[in-house]
Amino acid sequence: MIESTKVGWSVFGIDANEERVTRLNQADSYIEDVSNEELRGALESGRVKFSSSSEIVAESDIVIFCLPTPTLNHEPDLSILLDAIKEYAPYFRDGVLIISESSSYPGTLRDKIMPLCEAVRGNKVFHYGHAPERVDPGNKKWTNRKTPRIISVIDSKSMGRMREFYSSICNELIEVKSPEIAEASKMFENSFRQVNIALVTEFARYCNKVGIPADLVLEAASTKPFGFMKFNYGIGVGGHCIPVDPVFLLDHARSNGANLDIIQLSNEINQEQPRYVFDRMKKVLGQKIAESRVLVVGLSYKPNTSDLRESPSIELLQLIISEGIEVYWYDPMCNQKIEVPSGSPEDRYDIGIVTVIHDGFDYSQILDSCSMILDCTHKIPLAKNVTRL
Numbered sequence: 001m002i003e004s005t006k007v008g009w010s011v012f013g014i015d016a017n018e019e020r021v022t023r024l025n026q027a028d029s030y031i032e033d034v035s036n037e038e039l040r041g042a043l044e045s046g047r048v049k050f051s052s053s054s055e056i057v058a059e060s061d062i063v064i065f066c067l068p069t070p071t072l073n074h075e076p077d078l079s080i081l082l083d084a085i086k087e088y089a090p091y092f093r094d095g096v097l098i099i100s101e102s103s104s105y106p107g108t109l110r111d112k113i114m115p116l117c118e119a120v121r122g123n124k125v126f127h128y129g130h131a132p133e134r135v136d137p138g139n140k141k142w143t144n145r146k147t148p149r150i151i152s153v154i155d156s157k158s159m160g161r162m163r164e165f166y167s168s169i170c171n172e173l174i175e176v177k178s179p180e181i182a183e184a185s186k187m188f189e190n191s192f193r194q195v196n197i198a199l200v201t202e203f204a205r206y207c208n209k210v211g212i213p214a215d216l217v218l219e220a221a222s223t224k225p226f227g228f229m230k231f232n233y234g235i236g237v238g239g240h241c242i243p244v245d246p247v248f249l250l251d252h253a254r255s256n257g258a259n260l261d262i263i264q265l266s267n268e269i270n271q272e273q274p275r276y277v278f279d280r281m282k283k284v285l286g287q288k289i290a291e292s293r294v295l296v297v298g299l300s301y302k303p304n305t306s307d308l309r310e311s312p313s314i315e316l317l318q319l320i321i322s323e324g325i326e327v328y329w330y331d332p333m334c335n336q337k338i339e340v341p342s343g344s345p346e347d348r349y350d351i352g353i354v355t356v357i358h359d360g361f362d363y364s365q366i367l368d369s370c371s372m373i374l375d376c377t378h379k380i381p382l383a384k385n386v387t388r389l
Contacts, residue, residue, distance in 0.1 A: 003169040005047040013050040024050040057091040066101040094124040101133045105252035106180040127158040130179040132186035138304030148172040152182035190245035196231040198266035204233040235355040236273035236312030238301025243310045274315040295349040298356025299331040306333040313355045
């Protein structure tokens with residue numbers, strides 16, 4: 001959105017949450033990759049306005065849906081996206097280009113979104129496109145502008161408008177023949193990561209069993225200049241994409257009589273990882289588990305973000321609590337309310353489980369407060385009291 005205003009587009013931002021709308025109109029950004037200064041500049045330019053009103057859609061030539069598509073009870077849940085389509089479709093103007101950026105299984109645009117729009121179209125003409133988002137929170141190198149963007153349309157006549165818009169905010173466009181190809185590519189991108197993370201995670205468990213340092217094995221393997229891509233293991237996978245998109249792809253495959261057993265197995269391996277870390281913690285603590293004070297260092301699902309969505313660190317906290325063990329957390333980037341009490345360098349802990357380390361913060365005091373450390377990040381210098389996952 002902000003990038004669009006910088007190149008001259010006038011943008012309406014719509015959110016049903018009025019508190020968020022108020023904050024944004026006051027240049028108070030809750031989005032990590034958008035600073036208050038950037039937001040203030042966009043507002044002062046007069047090219048952006050935030051609202052919770054559905055009717056503002058009627059003023060737009062292009063309507064982009066970038067809503068969450070989570071899982072519910074480990075099943076795909078499109079309700080947030082489709083409910084929004086139903087609400088806004090009656091206000092679409094003649095000739096509007098409707099774009100979905102939300103991640104979902106192949107056929108979502110054609111089979112789910114289009115029928116809802118066509119039902120209220122009347123004599124108006126609607127155009128449709130899909131451009132799956134590619135966002136890596138906290139990544140300063142691969143921004144929206146620098147990351148190649150896949151674009152697709154239902155009607156080839158609409159490609160010119162898709163090209164016009166996305167070329168103004170992205171340096172490189174990848175045009176594919178159908179929305180189904182674009183949708184499937186996003187599902188596969190994150191399934192690829194899920195599968196490879198599961199492979200290295202299970203391999204690291206094997207290395208621990210046989211007494212081989214897995215991190216040194218990965219360093220050695222990654223010197224191969226061809227045919228190998230290094231993935232790291234840790235507390236598990238989190239965020240909106242890696243734990244979610246493979247579930248959408250798996251569900252779509254099953255509904256069409258196909259098998260993706262490797263994705264199913266990978267999901268299970270990565271979902272088990274917080275439990276594996278918990279069991280390793282108990283092994284390090286030995287016999288004094290019940291009386292121990294535990295500190296989990298890192299709550300977000302990855303470094304350099306405060307995003308807690310699907311965070312395996314949160315699941316680890318819950319596992320420790322379920323055993324009746326006294327537990328605290330420390331994360332200098334976390335500004336959200338957590339029911340578990342936060343830790344302090346002034347206190348003492350029997351073990352610190354380091355799950356996420358953010359750049360630019362000094363962790364020395366909080367780590368010095370831990371008698372033992374279980375390092376899941378491979379970033380803590382080895383010492384007598386440090387055990388690596």
